[in-house]
Amino acid sequence: MPQTNDALGTPDTREVDYAVRAFNISKTYGDVEALRNLSLDFPRGQLTSVLGPSGCGKTTLLKIIAGLLSPNSGEVEVNGKPVTGPGPDRAFVFQDFALLPWASVLRNVAFGLELRGVAKSERESIAEKYIRDVGLTGFENAYPHELSGGMRQRVGLARALAVDAQVLLMDEPFSAVDEQTRRKFQEDLLTLVQQENKTFIFVTHSIEEAVYVSDQVAILLPRPSRVSEIIRPASFRDKGMDSIRRDPEYLDIVDKIWESLRKYVE
Amino acid sequence: MRNRPLFLKLLSAVVVFGAWEIAGRVPVSNAFPTFLESMSALVTLTLDGTIFTAYAETLKPLVVGIAISAVLGIGIGLWAGLSSKFDWLFSPIFIVMQSAPLAALIPLLIIAYGIGLTSKVFVVCIMAMPVIVLNTTGAVRNTPSSMIEMGRAFLGTRLDIILRIIIPAASPIIFSGLRLGVSAGFIGAILAELKITPTGVGDIITYSRSIADYPSMYAAIFSIILLAVLFLNLLERIEKRLFKGNIRGYASD
Amino acid sequence: MKVFGYQLPAMSSLILWGILWEVVGRLEVTFVIPPLSEVLTTLFSIIGTPVFIKALSETAYAFSMGVTFSITIGIPVGILMGKNRFLDELLLPWVNIFLSAPLTALVPVLMVLFGFGMKSIIITTTLFAIWIIILNSRAGVMQINRSLVEMAQSFGASPIDAFIKIYFWAALPEILGGVRIGVIRAVKGVIIGQLLISIVGFGALFELYSSNFLMGHFWAVLIVLFALAFTLAEFLAYLERRVAYYAAKR
Numbered sequence: 001m002p003q004t005n006d007a008l009g010t011p012d013t014r015e016v017d018y019a020v021r022a023f024n025i026s027k028t029y030g031d032v033e034a035l036r037n038l039s040l041d042f043p044r045g046q047l048t049s050v051l052g053p054s055g056c057g058k059t060t061l062l063k064i065i066a067g068l069l070s071p072n073s074g075e076v077e078v079n080g081k082p083v084t085g086p087g088p089d090r091a092f093v094f095q096d097f098a099l100l101p102w103a104s105v106l107r108n109v110a111f112g113l114e115l116r117g118v119a120k121s122e123r124e125s126i127a128e129k130y131i132r133d134v135g136l137t138g139f140e141n142a143y144p145h146e147l148s149g150g151m152r153q154r155v156g157l158a159r160a161l162a163v164d165a166q167v168l169l170m171d172e173p174f175s176a177v178d179e180q181t182r183r184k185f186q187e188d189l190l191t192l193v194q195q196e197n198k199t200f201i202f203v204t205h206s207i208e209e210a211v212y213v214s215d216q217v218a219i220l221l222p223r224p225s226r227v228s229e230i231i232r233p234a235s236f237r238d239k240g241m242d243s244i245r246r247d248p249e250y251l252d253i254v255d256k257i258w259e260s261l262r263k264y265v266e
Numbered sequence: 267m268r269n270r271p272l273f274l275k276l277l278s279a280v281v282v283f284g285a286w287e288i289a290g291r292v293p294v295s296n297a298f299p300t301f302l303e304s305m306s307a308l309v310t311l312t313l314d315g316t317i318f319t320a321y322a323e324t325l326k327p328l329v330v331g332i333a334i335s336a337v338l339g340i341g342i343g344l345w346a347g348l349s350s351k352f353d354w355l356f357s358p359i360f361i362v363m364q365s366a367p368l369a370a371l372i373p374l375l376i377i378a379y380g381i382g383l384t385s386k387v388f389v390v391c392i393m394a395m396p397v398i399v400l401n402t403t404g405a406v407r408n409t410p411s412s413m414i415e416m417g418r419a420f421l422g423t424r425l426d427i428i429l430r431i432i433i434p435a436a437s438p439i440i441f442s443g444l445r446l447g448v449s450a451g452f453i454g455a456i457l458a459e460l461k462i463t464p465t466g467v468g469d470i471i472t473y474s475r476s477i478a479d480y481p482s483m484y485a486a487i488f489s490i491i492l493l494a495v496l497f498l499n500l501l502e503r504i505e506k507r508l509f510k511g512n513i514r515g516y517a518s519d
Numbered sequence: 520m521k522v523f524g525y526q527l528p529a530m531s532s533l534i535l536w537g538i539l540w541e542v543v544g545r546l547e548v549t550f551v552i553p554p555l556s557e558v559l560t561t562l563f564s565i566i567g568t569p570v571f572i573k574a575l576s577e578t579a580y581a582f583s584m585g586v587t588f589s590i591t592i593g594i595p596v597g598i599l600m601g602k603n604r605f606l607d608e609l610l611l612p613w614v615n616i617f618l619s620a621p622l623t624a625l626v627p628v629l630m631v632l633f634g635f636g637m638k639s640i641i642i643t644t645t646l647f648a649i650w651i652i653i654l655n656s657r658a659g660v661m662q663i664n665r666s667l668v669e670m671a672q673s674f675g676a677s678p679i680d681a682f683i684k685i686y687f688w689a690a691l692p693e694i695l696g697g698v699r700i701g702v703i704r705a706v707k708g709v710i711i712g713q714l715l716i717s718i719v720g721f722g723a724l725f726e727l728y729s730s731n732f733l734m735g736h737f738w739a740v741l742i743v744l745f746a747l748a749f750t751l752a753e754f755l756a757y758l759e760r761r762v763a764y765y766a767a768k769r
Contacts, residue, residue, distance in 0.1 A: 068415055086419050098416035102434050102509075112420040114430075163420065274608040282613065297631040358530040365703045365752040366745045367710035370721070373729040374737065378551050452621040460623065460715055471627050480631065487628060491620045498619045 019044040019167055019199035020065060025074035027060055034060045035071070035225045040218055042167075047193045047200035049210035051257070052220035053264050058203045059095075059171055061225070065201065066092050066169050078167060088116070091165035095172045097152045099144045105131065106140040108155050112163040123162075130158040135188075150181035161196070170202045174209065182209075187241050189213050207257050211250055219257060222264055231257070299481040307481035308489060316470065317489065324466030324490075327383055328455040331390025335447055339395045340440060343402020347436070348428065357403060363396040372461050386458035393454035394447035401443025405436035438509040445501045452494045553735045562739035571724070571740075578720035581637060582709045585644025589701055593649040594694060597656025601690075607657070618650040622708070626715050637719070640712035647708025648701035655697020659690030692762045699755035706748045 020042040027035040034057040042048045050058045063069040065076050067086040076083040078090060091112065099108050106127055107114075113123035131140055134154040144152055153173055160168055174182045190213055193200055204210050210217045217231045236247040244250055283301045290300030299307075311317045346353040372389060379385040409432045417427040459468025467486050474482035537555055544554025565571045600607040600614075626643055633639045663686055671681040713722025721744055728737040 063415075066419055068419060086421055088421060090419075092416070092419040094412055094416055096412050098410075098412045100413070100431065100434070102437075115417070115420050115422040115426055159420075270608070274605075275612050278609045278612060281609075295632050354527060354529075355532045355535070358533050359536065361530070362533075362745065362749060365706075366748050367707040369707060369711045369714055370725060370741055370744060372714065373725045374551065374741075377729055377732070378549070449619045449621075453623050456621050456623045457711065457714075460627070471624075475627060475631060483627065483631070487624050490624050491616075494621050495616050495619060 016041075017044045018042060019079060020201065021077045022061070022065065023075050023077075025061065025064060025071045025076065027057070027064065027069065027071050035064075037074070038220075038225055038227060039074075040227055042199055042201055043216065044199050045197055046215035047189075047202055047213055048216045048218060049202045049204055049214040050218050050220055051204055051207065051210040052225070053222055053261060054205060056220045056222035056264075057225035058205075058220050061220075062169050062171050062201065062203050065167075066090055068092075088163065089165050090167045090169055091160035091163050093153075093156050093160045093168065093170040093173045095175060097144075097149075097156045097176070099152055099155055101144050104141050104143060105136060105147070105155050108144070109158045109162055112159055116163070126162055127158070130162045133161065134158045148181075149177045150185070153177060153185070165198070167199045167201065170200065172203055172205065175205070186212050190241050207254050207261070208245075211253050211257070212244060217257070219260070221261075228260065297478075297480050299484055303481040304484040304488060307479075308485035311470070311482065311485055311489075317467075317486075320466040320470050320486075321493075322466070324455060324459060324468065326466075327386035327390050327458055328451055330383075331387045331454065332394060332448055332451045334387070335391050335394040335398055335451065336444055338391075339398030339443075339447065340402050343399045343440070343443075344406060344433075346399070346403040347406025348432075353403060353407075357400070360396045360399045363392070364400060368392050369457055372457065376462060381463045385462055386455070389458040389462070390451045390454040393457075394451040397450060398440075398443045398447040401446070402436065402440050405439035405443075406432055408439075409435045438505070441505050441509065445498060445505065448501065449494070449498055452490075456490065550732070551734060553738065557735045558738040558742065561735040562742060565736060565739060566743070574720050574724045574740075577637075578709060578713065581640045581644060581712070581720065582705060584641045585709060586648060586702060586705050588641070588645040589648035589652055589705065590698060592645075593652030593697075593701070594656045597653040597694075597697075598660050598690070600653065601657040601660030611657075614650050614653050617646075618654065622646055623711055623715075626712065630716055635716055639716045640709060640719070643712035643716070644705045644708040647711075648705040651704065652694075652697045652701040655700070656690070656694050659693030659697075660686070662693065663689045692759065695755070695759045695762055699752065699759055702755055703748065703752055706751070710744070 018041045022038065022040045025035050025038045026033075038057075038061065040050075040061075050061060052058050060069065064071050065078075065083065067083050067090065078087070100111065103111070106124060109131055110118075110123040110127035113126060118126075128140065131137060134157055136151060136154050136158070139147065139151065144155070147155070153176070157173070160170075174185045177185070186209055189200075189202075193213070193215075202210070202213065211231075211233055215232065217233070219228045219231070220226070221228045231253060233249065233253055236244050236249050286301040286304075290298050290303065293300075308317075342356060346357055371392060375385045375388050379388060413431055413435060414427060417431045422430065456468065459466060460471070464472045467490050470486040471483050474480070474486070540552070540555040544552055544557065596610075600610055622643075625646065626639075629639045629642055633642060667685055667689055668681075671685050676684070709720075710722065713720050714725070718726050721740060724740045725737065728734070728740065
């Protein structure tokens with residue numbers, strides 16, 4: 001029997017520690033109301049996906065959490081403190097990679113540290129570690145235009161990891177790479193979440209992806225955005241990553257989500 | 267064949283110069299010397315040093331004018347790119363200057379500044395600055411917003427973002443604006459020679475025309491076109507080498 | 520730029536500059552800059568005069584002939600270069616050379632060969648405009664989507680039909696862009712021609728007024744010229760925009 005919980009806010013009776021909490025966020029662009037009174041909490045040390053069709057405001061929400069946008073009303077708290085702008089406790093991975101084309105991989109990965117004033121030798125050695133971690137050893141002196149899309153996104157990921165923030169915000173990070181690379185990334189992400197002790201907030205429009213990588217999936221419906229349900233896939237989380245995609249619970253959840261989202265696709 | 271482009275270039279050069287030679291022999295006009303006559307006049311001018319003194323004179327306003335235009339132009343362009351107030355105030359002037367036939371201002375400059383070096387430098391400046399300013403402004407304003415956002419997300423200060431992201435990202439277009447400015451500056455320098463007062467190469471041209479020494483006249487004109495073309499080609503190569511990665515587009519493409 | 524929450528239109532700072540001009544003129548900072556109001560009144564007074572009309576028609580004649588030649592020669596040459604690789608490799612270096620070369624240097628040659636009259640001015644104008652028209656026409660043809668060509672072939676279109684119904688329109692935005700830039704260059708060409716070659720048209724007026732220190736008249740004619748050039752450029756940009764709606768989706 002699938003053990004999905006359809007609850008908003010408190011999925012079970014344990015005390016859950018929330019790294020990030022969003023309260024009643026509203027955001028309007030001109031005439032378009034992107035978000036209305038949206039509240040969502042993100043448990044510490046876990047990966048929460050924000051899933052929804054295009055135009056439902058998920059990237060807007062993510063940027064508000066990152067401090068890159070301010071909401072018209074509502075508040076975001078990270079570790080109990082309200083968000084007023086970007087901060088060292090959050091790191092962002094961009095959908096279009098946002099790399100500096102004139103800088104080497106090494107400099108790009110170290111860029112976040114460079115902006116914080118970390119000394120060159122120190123930031124380069126930190127960068128080298130993370131370049132190894134994302135599997136790009138040997139490419140330290142390569143330039144972005146010499147890399148494939150998948151490799152460029154690894155650079156973006158390494159850059160976000162290098163600043164050692166507690167919260168990692170990922171904006172559809174795998175949507176600009178090909179299908180095979182994407183699958184590999186999803187598997188790598190599972191390993192990463194287990195190894196690092198960070199909170200991941202992951203925006204995607206792919207149902208399979210969300211259910212595959214997440215500890216918790218928040219489904220957003222469009223215009224104006226609201227959280228329709230939160231699903232915590234339970235039983236297959238501990239299985240090996242290769243068998244998840246054929247696990248019956250996984251497939252059931254994916255189908256169920258598609259059923260509820262189907263009518264919102266234009 | 268592998269060297270086909272080079273072969274064809276040589277072929278077309280031969281064709282054109284050959285046609286010149288033939289036209290001169292026909293002769294198309296009494297005032298049309300053959301290619302070879304003009305080339306030998308060029309050699310003579312080079313050997314007796316006239317060409318070099320002439321260019322020293324002609325290039326003075328060009329170099330000074332370009333230097334001023336580059337510094338001022340990039341400065342104004344950066345400011346206009348970063349501040350919308352400044353942009354609103356000053357860009358329209360350069361937009362009007364861009365499409366206007368600025369040569370018309372030359373008589374005015376002569377009245378205001380006489381016929382010396384100053385007015386020549388001014389001519390070069392008014393020809394070169396608009397394109398430099400507008401390119402720089404455009405480049406700064408068109409920095410991809412996700413790169414700026416990335417800078418903010420990683421806690422860069424405004425100065426950080428300007429120096430480490432906006433300016434490097436804008437450099438290729440700024441440089442190409444400089445190249446176009448140099449090209450316009452050449453036109454300005456020659457206009458200044460021919461219209462204000464001929465001191466350098468312009469002197470050779472007008473003097474040889476007045477004594478009907480057409481080979482020398484054509485030689486001088488050929489030399490200045492050659493110089494301009496070679497120099498601009500050099501700039502283009504430098505541009506390609508400096509901005510290898512950028513020319514292929516931003517890393518997010 | 521926003522003032523009190525209202526977005527100011529793009530070129531509105533020119534109004535501010537106009538006011539500054541008026542002030543500087545009234546303060547008589549230099550005789551070279553008379554007040555804007557004086558310039559404008561002079562402008563309206565001379566517009567109808569025979570002297571002005573003659574100058575305008577001479578300039579307009581040279582300009583339109585020059586542009587016509589550059590379009591009727593330039594577009595076909597560009598298209599041919601875009602379609603024929605041999606021709607392209609032969610001619611492209613020269614087109615590029617003349618595009619960036621200081622064409623002003625060729626004016627003495629034209630004077631010597633074709634005399635001091637309208638002919639040389641027209642040829643100068645043509646030379647200034649033609650190279651960019653060639654290049655853009657070539658680019659317009661070269662970027663035609665291969666699929667469009669194959670589609671035309673698969674439906675059995677005759678070469679004429681294919682050109683008129685498909686290729687021409689596919690290349691048009693780019694060609695129009697080239698014509699717009701070419702026209703701006705032609706304006707510069709006609710003025711440079713008039714300044715250097717023979718004193719007719721607007722060039723004559725500039726010489727006349729500046730040597731007699733009639734600064735009000737000088738600026739008036741200058742403004743008319745700039746305004747004409749600007750209007751022409753904007754009109755062409757408008758045409759280009761009309762066609763551009765499909766340009767991005769090519």
